[in-house]
Amino acid sequence: MSVSQRLVKTFVRWEAVLVVLLVGVFILNTSLSPFFLRRVNLLNATYNFMERAIMALPMMLIIIVGEIDISVAGTIALSSTMMGLAMQAGASIPVMVMVALGTGLLAGMLNAVIVLRFRVPSIAVTIGTMSLYRGIAYVILGNQAITGYPRELAAVGQGVVGNTMFPVPLAIFIVLAVVFGVVLHRSRLGRCFYAIGNNATAARFSGLPVDRYKAALFSLNGLVAGFAAVLLTSRILSTRPNIATAWELEVVTLVVLGGVAITGGKGSIYGVLLSVFTIGYLRFGLSLINVPSQVIGIITGLLLVGAIILPGLFEKLSNRMIIDRQLIPEIDSEATATDA
Amino acid sequence: MEGISNMKHSGFQGTLLHRIIARREITLLVIIVLLVAAVGIRAPRFLQPGRQLSILNDTIILLMLTLGQLAVILTAGIDLSVASNLAFTGMAVAMWNMMMPGVPMIVLVGASILIGASLGAFNGVMVAVGKVPPIIMTLGTMSVYRGMVFLISGGAWVSAHQMSPAFRGFARFSFLGLPSLVWIGVLTTGLVYLFLNHTKGGRELYAVGDNETAAGFVGVSATRAKIKAFVLSGAIAGLTGLLWVSRYASAQNDTAIGFELETVAAAVIGGVSIMGGSGSVPGVVLGAVFLGIVKNALTVIGVSPFWQMAIQGGVILIAIVANTLMDRRNQARLSMNGVSA
Numbered sequence: 001m002s003v004s005q006r007l008v009k010t011f012v013r014w015e016a017v018l019v020v021l022l023v024g025v026f027i028l029n030t031s032l033s034p035f036f037l038r039r040v041n042l043l044n045a046t047y048n049f050m051e052r053a054i055m056a057l058p059m060m061l062i063i064i065v066g067e068i069d070i071s072v073a074g075t076i077a078l079s080s081t082m083m084g085l086a087m088q089a090g091a092s093i094p095v096m097v098m099v100a101l102g103t104g105l106l107a108g109m110l111n112a113v114i115v116l117r118f119r120v121p122s123i124a125v126t127i128g129t130m131s132l133y134r135g136i137a138y139v140i141l142g143n144q145a146i147t148g149y150p151r152e153l154a155a156v157g158q159g160v161v162g163n164t165m166f167p168v169p170l171a172i173f174i175v176l177a178v179v180f181g182v183v184l185h186r187s188r189l190g191r192c193f194y195a196i197g198n199n200a201t202a203a204r205f206s207g208l209p210v211d212r213y214k215a216a217l218f219s220l221n222g223l224v225a226g227f228a229a230v231l232l233t234s235r236i237l238s239t240r241p242n243i244a245t246a247w248e249l250e251v252v253t254l255v256v257l258g259g260v261a262i263t264g265g266k267g268s269i270y271g272v273l274l275s276v277f278t279i280g281y282l283r284f285g286l287s288l289i290n291v292p293s294q295v296i297g298i299i300t301g302l303l304l305v306g307a308i309i310l311p312g313l314f315e316k317l318s319n320r321m322i323i324d325r326q327l328i329p330e331i332d333s334e335a336t337a338t339d340a
Numbered sequence: 341m342e343g344i345s346n347m348k349h350s351g352f353q354g355t356l357l358h359r360i361i362a363r364r365e366i367t368l369l370v371i372i373v374l375l376v377a378a379v380g381i382r383a384p385r386f387l388q389p390g391r392q393l394s395i396l397n398d399t400i401i402l403l404m405l406t407l408g409q410l411a412v413i414l415t416a417g418i419d420l421s422v423a424s425n426l427a428f429t430g431m432a433v434a435m436w437n438m439m440m441p442g443v444p445m446i447v448l449v450g451a452s453i454l455i456g457a458s459l460g461a462f463n464g465v466m467v468a469v470g471k472v473p474p475i476i477m478t479l480g481t482m483s484v485y486r487g488m489v490f491l492i493s494g495g496a497w498v499s500a501h502q503m504s505p506a507f508r509g510f511a512r513f514s515f516l517g518l519p520s521l522v523w524i525g526v527l528t529t530g531l532v533y534l535f536l537n538h539t540k541g542g543r544e545l546y547a548v549g550d551n552e553t554a555a556g557f558v559g560v561s562a563t564r565a566k567i568k569a570f571v572l573s574g575a576i577a578g579l580t581g582l583l584w585v586s587r588y589a590s591a592q593n594d595t596a597i598g599f600e601l602e603t604v605a606a607a608v609i610g611g612v613s614i615m616g617g618s619g620s621v622p623g624v625v626l627g628a629v630f631l632g633i634v635k636n637a638l639t640v641i642g643v644s645p646f647w648q649m650a651i652q653g654g655v656i657l658i659a660i661v662a663n664t665l666m667d668r669r670n671q672a673r674l675s676m677n678g679v680s681a
Contacts, residue, residue, distance in 0.1 A: 068475075118661050123418070123475065124614040127601055128656035135650025142646045241646075249479055262473045292495065294593065298487030305480040308472045 014259040014314060018274035025278055029285035036285070043165055047158070047235065049280035050169035051076075051228040052247055056254040057180045058221040060272050062122075063255050064184070065214055066197045066264030070126040071111060072225045073247035074133030079103040079229035081137040084146030084239040093153055100233070101226040107133055108222015112215040122218075130248065137241040146239040157235030169231055181269035189213075197264030253300055254279060257307040279303075364611040364666055368626045372633060379637040386640045393518075397587075399632030400525035401580050403625060405599070406606040407532045408460075408573030410624045413607055414536075414545040415562075415569045416552070416616025417474035421463060422577040423599035424485035427592075429455045430581030431489045434498040434507070434591035441504040448507070452582035453575045459485060460574015464567035482600065489593050500589035511587040521583055528576065533621040535572075545569055549616030605652060606631050609659040613667070631655070 029036040036042075046053075055072055062069050083100040091099065111129055115122045159168040184190040196203045196210050204210045233239055258275035260267025279300060286296050380387040405422050412419040432455055433448045463481055466472045500508060511521040536542040547555040548565040556562060585591040604614075610627025612619030634655060638648055 114657065114661065118664050120660050120664050121614050124604075124608060124660050125657065127604055128653050128660065130653065131601065131605075131649050132653030132657065135648070135653050138646040139644075139650050142644065249483070252476075252479065256476060262476050292490060294487040294490035296487075297483035298491070301480040301482070301484035301487065305466065305472060305477060305484075308476055309466075309470050 013318075014310070015268070015271050015274060017310065017314065018258070018271060018278060022274055022278045022281070025282045025285060029281060029288070032285055032289050036288075040165055043167055043170065045281060045284040046170045046173075047167055048284065049276070050167070050173050051232045051235075051244070052250055052254065053173050053276040053280065054169075054176060054224060054231070055228050055247070055251045056258075056272055056276055057176055057269075058217065058224045059251050060180070060255050060258070060260055060267060060269070061184065061193055062217050062221055063252075063260050063262060064193050064197045064264055064267050065217060066200060067115070067122040067214060067218070068126065068252065068262075069108075069111060069218065069221050070123065070248045070252075071107065071129040071133055072221065072228075072251055073244040074130040074135075074137075075104050075107040075222055075225035076229045076232060076244040076247065077137040077241055078107060078133040079226040080233045080239040080243060081140050081146070081241065083229065083233055084149075085140070087149055088146065093150065096153070097230050100230045101223060104226020104229065105219055105223045107225070108219040109215075111222065112218035115218065116211050116215055134241065141239070141241045147237065149233065149237045153234045154237060155234070157231045157233070169235075172231075177269065177273060184269055193217075194265055197261075197266070199265075250279075250300070253304045257303055259307070262308070275307075364663070365620065365622050365626055368610070368623070368630065372626060372630050375630075375633060375637065379633075379641055383640045383642075386637065391636075391640070395632050395636045396522055397519060398636065399628055400521050401584060401587075402599075402602060402606055402632060403628035404525055404528050404576050404580050404583075405603045406610070406624050406628050407529060407621065408576035409603040409607050410610075410612055410619055410621070411532070411536070411545060411569040411572045412474070413604075413612050413614060414549045414616055414619055415566050416549045417467060417566065417569065418478065418604065418614070419460075419463065419570065419573045420475065420478040420600045420604075421459070421481040421485055422573060422603055423596040424482045424489070425456055425459045425574055425577035426581040426584060426599070427595040427597070428459065428485045428489045428492075428581070429578040430585035430595055431493050431498065431591045431593075433582050434503065434585045435492065437504055437507045438498050438502045441507075445506050445510055448582060449579070452578045454578070456578015456581065457571050457575035460570045460572070460577065461567065463574065464570030467570065468563040468566035486593075486597075489595075493591075493593060495593060497593075498585070498591040503586075503589060507586055508589050509586075511583045521587060524579075524583065528579075529621065529625060532572075536621060541565075541568055546617055549618075551617070602631065602652070605656045605659075608656055608663070611663055613663070614660075627659075 026037070055076075059069065059072065079100040082103040083096045086096045086099040107129070111122070111126055114120060114125045114129075156168060160166055161168055161171050184193065192203070192208050192213060195206070196208065196213060200210055228244075232243060236243075254275050255267075255272055256262055257279065258267065258272035260272065282299070283296055286299070287293075376386070385391060405426070408422060409419055429452050433452050436443065436451070437448060459481070463474075463477055466477050467474050470477075511519065511524075513520050515523055534542075536545065544555070544560045544565045545568070547558075547560050548562045552562045555565075581595075584596060606627040607619065607624060608614060608627070609630055610619070610623035610625070612623060612627075631652070634651065635648060638651065639645060
C-alpha cells in the first residue's frame with residue numbers, strides 16, 4: 001500500500017466519519033449557545049451521560065465476542081434498589097457500594113449461567129432477565145422511592161477531582177476506557193475476543209476457553225452495571241424502580257454507532273469513545289434548545305440504523321478508491337516489463 | 341420397511357403418552373388448564389364467564405401482535421418496533437377520525453393496515469436489502485416510530501370525547517355474544533394460520549429461517565421472505581393500533597410502550613425458536629393466552645401488580661430453558677432413530 005492509499009484508507013474509516021459528526025455537534029452547540037465551548041460547560045455536560053458511557057465499555061466487549069446483554073438497565077435498577085435497602089439498614093457508604101457491586105455481579109453471573117449452561121441465545125435470556133431484575137426492584141419498592149442517602153455519597157457522582165473542575169465520573173470513565181482499550185487492542189486477551197467473535201467454533205478448536213471468557217464478560221458487564229448504579233444513585237441521591245429505563249438500548253446504540261459489528265468480531269475502542277461523546281453532547285445541545293426527548297429518540301434511532309449501513313458503504317467506497325489508484329502503478333509496471 | 345419397523349420398536353417413540361408429551365403445545369395446554377384450575381380454587385370468581393371474556397379481550401391484541409412477531413422470528417429476525425408502530429398508527433387514525441369524523445370506519449381500517457404495513461416494509465427492506473441486523477434495525481425504528489407519534493400529535497392526547505361514536509364502538513360492538521375485537525382476533529389468527537401452513541409464501545418463511553443458504557439453493561428468495569414477514573408484522577401492528585385506541589378510547593404518546601417485549605415473551609413461551617425456522621400458530625395462541633392468564637390471575641388472587649414484571653421475566657426464562665431442553669431431547673431422539681434405521 002502506498003502512502004496515498006493508506007491516507008484514503010484512514011480517511012474513509014468509520015472513526016473519521018464520527019470525528020466529522022462530533023465536530024458538527026460542537027459547531028451546532030456553539031451556534032445554539034456561545035457559552036457551550038467554555039471548559040466548565042464541556043466538563044459539566046458529561047455528568048449526564050457518564051453512567052451510560054461507562055456501561056458501553058463492557059458492552060463493547062460482549063458484542064465483540066458475538067453476544068449481547070439487554071438486561072443492563074434492569075441490573076442498574078436492581079443494584080440501586082439493593083444499595084438503598086443497605087442504606088436503610090444503616091450500612092456505611094463503602095458497604096452500600098459493595099452491595100451494589102455484588103448485586104450487579106450476581107445478576108451478570110446469572111445471565112452467564114443461563115446463556116452458557118443451556119446454550120440459549122443471549123438476546124432471549126437477557127430479555128427475560130431484564131424483566132426479572134427490574135421486576136424485583138418493583139416488587140421491593142412498589143411505587144415508593146428511596147431517598148435520604150447521606151450527602152457524602154454525592155462526592156462520587158457529583159464530585160470533582162481535588163481542587164480542579166474535573167468531574168469524578170469523567171475521570172473514572174477515562175481510566176476505565178484506557179484499561180479496556182489496552183486489554184482490547186494491546187493484549188493477547190483482546191485478540192482472543194476478536195477471534196471468538198469472528199468464529200467461536202474455530203476459536204474453541206484452537207483451544208481457547210470460549211465459554212470461560214464469555215462467562216467472565218457477562219459477569220464483568222453485571223459488575224460494571226452495579227458500579228454505574230452507584231454513580232447514578234450518588235448523582236440523583238434517590239432510587240426508584242424505573243431509573244435507567246430504556247438505557248439498555250441507548251448503551252447498545254453507543255457501541256454499535258461506534259462501529260462495533262453487532263455480529264461480533266469487529267470494532268475499536270476509539271469508535272466507541274467518539275460515539276459516546278458525539279451522542280452525549282448531541283443530547284446535551286438539543287436539550288439546551290428544549291428539543292423533546294422523543295425527537296432526540298428519532299435522531300439517535302436514525303443514527304443507529306445509519307451506523308450499520310454507512311460503514312459498509314464507506315468500506316466499499318474506500319476499497320473502490322484503492323483499486324482505482326492501484327490500476328495506475330500496475331499499468332506502469334507492465335509498461336516497464338515490456339520495455340525490458 | 342425394515343427401517344420403519346425398527347423405528348416403531350425403538351424405546352422413545354413407544355407409547356402414545358410419549359408422543360403426546362413430545363408435542364410442546366399439549367404440554368403448554370396442560371399447564372394452562374392446571375393454572376386456571378389452581379387459581380379457580382383459590383378465587384372462584386376467576387372461573388366466571390365474564391372474567392374469562394375480559395381475559396380474552398385483554399389477550400387478543402397481544403395474540404395478534406405475537407402472530408406478526410412469529411412470522412418475523414421464523415425468518416430468524418425479531419421485530420422490536422411493533423409497539424411503536426401500534427402507537428403511531430393508532431395516533432394517526434385517531435387524529436384522522438378527530439379531524440374528519442365523517443370518514444367511514446372501513447377506510448380507517450384500510451388506512452391502519454396500510455400505514456402499519458408501510459412501517460413494516462421499511463424495516464423489511466432495510467433488513468433484507470440493506471443487510472441491517474433485524475434487532476438493530478427494529479431497535480432503531482422502535483425509537484424513530486415512537487418519536488413520530490410525538491411529531492404528529494405534538495404531545496397531545498386524543499381522548500374519548502374527540503372520537504366519533506363509530507370509532508369508539510369499533511372494537512366493542514357485540515356479534516353472536518362476543519365483542520368485535522375477539523372476532524377480528526380469531527379471523528387474523530385463522531388467516532395467519534392459513535398463510536403459514538398452506539401457502540408457498542408461508543412455508544418459505546420456515547425454509548429461510550431454518551437454513552437461508554439451502555433455501556436459496558432451491559430457489560427461495562430470502563429477501564422476499566423477510567420483507568413479507570416484516571410487512572405482515574407491520575400490517576398487524578397497524579390494525580391493532582386502531583383496535584387499541586378504539587378499545588381504550590384514547591390515543592397517547594406512550595401507548596403500548598414496552599409491549600414489544602411481551603410479544604417476544606409470548607412467542608418464546610409458545611415454543612417459537614428465537615433462532616428461526618421453528619414455531620407454530622397454535623403455540624403462539626397458547627403462549628399469549630398463558631401470559632394473559634398469568635397477568636389476570638395475579639390481580640384476582642390479590643398479588644400486588646408490582647409482581648407482574650418479575651413473574652413475567654421468570655416465566656420467560658423458564659420457558660426458553662424448557663424449550664431448549666425439549667429441543668435437545670427431540671434432537672437426541674432423531675439421531676437415535678437415525679442410528680436404528
